[in-house]
Amino acid sequence: MKNVARTLIAAAALTGVSLxxxxxxxxxxxxxAIDAVNYMKANPTTTNYAKLLNGxxxxxxxxxxxxxxxxxxxxxxxxxxxxxxxxxxxxxxxLAPVWGAGASIVKYTSYWHFQNHTQGADAxxxxxxxxxxxxxxxxxxxxxxxxxxxxGDYLDDGPGNLTxxxxxxxxxxxxYDKTEKNYRQGGYSTxxxxxxxxxxxxxxxxxxxxxxxxxxxxAPTVQKLGFVLxxxxxxxxxxxxxxxxxxxxxxxxxxxxxxxxxxxxYQLNSQPAVTAALNNLTPMAATATxxxxxxxxxxxVAYTQGxxxxxxxxxxxxxxxxxxxxxxxxxxxxxxxxxxxxxx
Numbered sequence: 001m002k003n004v005a006r007t008l009i010a011a012a013a014l015t016g017v018s019l020x021x022x023x024x025x026x027x028x029x030x031x032x033a034i035d036a037v038n039y040m041k042a043n044p045t046t047t048n049y050a051k052l053l054n055g056x057x058x059x060x061x062x063x064x065x066x067x068x069x070x071x072x073x074x075x076x077x078x079x080x081x082x083x084x085x086x087x088x089x090x091x092x093x094x095l096a097p098v099w100g101a102g103a104s105i106v107k108y109t110s111y112w113h114f115q116n117h118t119q120g121a122d123a124x125x126x127x128x129x130x131x132x133x134x135x136x137x138x139x140x141x142x143x144x145x146x147x148x149x150x151x152g153d154y155l156d157d158g159p160g161n162l163t164x165x166x167x168x169x170x171x172x173x174x175x176y177d178k179t180e181k182n183y184r185q186g187g188y189s190t191x192x193x194x195x196x197x198x199x200x201x202x203x204x205x206x207x208x209x210x211x212x213x214x215x216x217x218x219a220p221t222v223q224k225l226g227f228v229l230x231x232x233x234x235x236x237x238x239x240x241x242x243x244x245x246x247x248x249x250x251x252x253x254x255x256x257x258x259x260x261x262x263x264x265x266y267q268l269n270s271q272p273a274v275t276a277a278l279n280n281l282t283p284m285a286a287t288a289t290x291x292x293x294x295x296x297x298x299x300x301v302a303y304t305q306g307x308x309x310x311x312x313x314x315x316x317x318x319x320x321x322x323x324x325x326x327x328x329x330x331x332x333x334x335x336x337x338x339x340x341x342x343x344x
Contacts, residue, residue, distance in 0.1 A: 025260045026078050030071035032326070033229050035269040036333035037067035042271060047334060048341035055344025059222060066222060073226015077208075082179040083108040084172050085197060088152030091164030093172045097149070112183055113233050115204040115296070117303040123201045124187035128296065130204035133197070147198040155180065155194035162195055183207045205231055206295040213291040213336075220343050228291065228336060234299035235329035255309045258318050259326070266319060268326035277324075277331035284339035291336060298332040301325070 040049040041063060056066035085108050086093040096107045114130045116122075118137035122129025129135065133147045154162040157176035163169040176191060183203035194200050209231035216224040236256070263269065281297055305324050308317045 025256050026075040028256070028260050028263060029074040029078075029230060029232065031263060031269065032232050032329045032333055033071040033074045033226065034067045035274075036229075036330050036337055037063065037070065039271055039274050039330060039334055040337060043275075048338040051341035051344065052337055055220070055341055056222075058344060061222065069222045070226045070229060073223045074229040074232070075226075076223075077113075077227055077230035078110065079107070080109040081107070082173070083112070083175045084156035085150065085153050086156050086162070086169070086171070087164055088154065088196075089165045089168075090170075091168035092170050093156040095172075097146075109179075111200075111202045112179070112208050113205045113230075114202065115206055115234055115299050117299060122204075123193060124184065124189055124203065126187055126204055126207065128204055128206075128299075130202040130207075132199070132201045134199045135201070150197035153197045155200065157191050157194065161191055182211045185210050205233055206292040206299075209295050210290060210292050214289070216340065217289060217343055220340070225337075225340050228340075229333055231291075231295050232298070232329040232332060234295055235302050235325045235332065254313060255318060258315075259322055262319070262322070263326070266322065268322050269330060270323075270327065273323065273327035274330045274334070277327040278334060280328065281331055281335050284335055286339065286342045288339055291339075294332065294335055298328060301328050 037052070040047040040052060044050060052066075053063050056063050059066070061069060081095055084093040084095055094108075111131045116129050116132070116135065116137075119129060119132075119135045121127055122132070122135075133143060136143060155175050156171050156173055158174035159169055159171045161169075161176075176189075176194060180189060180194070180203060185203075185207040187203070187207075209228050212224050212227040216228060259268070280301065281294060284291070284294055302325060305321070309321050312318075
């Protein structure tokens with residue numbers, strides 16, 4: 001099976017098929033965060049801009065520096081070195097695939113960046129689960145290639161726990177007791193859930209957002225808040241239809257590249273569109289401690305309105321979808337920043 005996957009991956013490289021499994025490109029994450037701050041600056045009477053500015057000043061930033069730092073935090077989550085997956089036979093643990101063109105798949109941390117709206121509750125007790133190959137409703141070549149190559153591979157859970165054949169194990173980072181524990185957020189997990197990649201129920205991205213939001217509330221920093229803002233992945237339909245529909249394929253990479261290329265050309269960050277999108281997202285209370293209801297609201301927009309980009313590469317279809325998703329991603333960020341401003 002792994003030889004088949006190796007052949008498919010090599011063929012993908014030769015034909016120019018991208019194997020990336022991320023959501024919005026890192027640059028688009030940065031832009032969304034900056035545009036949300038700019039929206040608040042332009043609309044101080046309808047947002048918590050004064051408090052945000054005060055928080056930025058107290059932290060030693062100008063507002064533009066603060067926006068850039070937020071954007072960098074949102075950007076950086078895709079580069080976390082927090083998830084290793086280990087070979088089913090060798091027990092050798094890696095941060096990302098090492099086979100040929102497979103290295104172009106982003107780091108394994110990306111598998112925590114989904115919320116599946118097609119399956120309901122997961123094994124952990126989350127109302128909506130994350131990436132789980134065995135539970136996909138839509139999938140494609142990249143999902144199948146990864147699952148074929150990684151069949152039986154397990155999450156690095158520290159030395160002496162899950163192992164390869166004959167107890168082989170080269171644990172490099174105990175992702176189960178660190179990353180997974182952080183993203184568990186009160187749910188139920190066992191090591192055995194993470195024993196076979198093709199069956200692993202990864203924690204959903206709203207739990208990632210909640211972990212960093214709680215860290216921010218406990219001790220506010222711009223970096224932690226930036227990490228929360230990576231959850232705008234949920235407005236990328238492949239992250240609800242991939243990150244909500246949960247597939248790493250189906251025109252995923254081409255769509256993201258298109259959004260990055262035409263973000264400014266088509267003024268996807270239009271402030272009137274952001275204002276309209278804010279009406280679809282319930283504000284967080286000034287004392288709210290759980291960001292997940294807001295994140296799931298945003299994800300539902302992607303799930304109900306963004307599915308066409310999984311099957312179509314037509315510019316008009318992509319433009320119509322982007323004009324919904326990007327303003328809602330910025331609006332969701334504004335809602336989070338309005339709440340965060342009360343904590344600075």
